[in-house]
Amino acid sequence: MDNVRIRCPKCEWEPDGKPYWRCDCGYHWNTFATGGRCPQCRKVHDYTQCPSGPGGCREWSPHLDWYEGLYDIVNVLKESIKESWKQVMI
Ligand SMILES: [Zn+2]
Numbered sequence: 001m002d003n004v005r006i007r008c009p010k011c012e013w014e015p016d017g018k019p020y021w022r023c024d025c026g027y028h029w030n031t032f033a034t035g036g037r038c039p040q041c042r043k044v045h046d047y048t049q050c051p052s053g054p055g056g057c058r059e060w061s062p063h064l065d066w067y068e069g070l071y072d073i074v075n076v077l078k079e080s081i082k083e084s085w086k087q088v089m090i
């Protein structure tokens with residue numbers, strides 16, 4: 001997961017690890033620590049709001065859209081597979 005960056009898809013605000021998100025059950029937590037799932041009631045929040053307090057834009061985006069770089073990992077994997085195909089078995 002080292003190659004994955006988390007940022008707002010709309011304004012590029014990056015979460016700083018603080019608990020800006022509140023669940024319907026009243027629990028406050030950092031939604032990116034749990035992949036969008038509330039640790040208290042286990043509800044999955046598939047949409048995540050950009051918090052305006054720390055400088056975000058207040059817009060809602062799909063939780064998975066916040067993760068950047070996943071496609072890069074796939075591309076790196078594909079390249080390494082292609083490289084292995086080039087190697088001739090002796
Ligand atoms: Zn909850």
Ligand SMILES: [Zn+2]
Nearest residue numbers: 008011050057
């Ligand atoms: Zn934003």
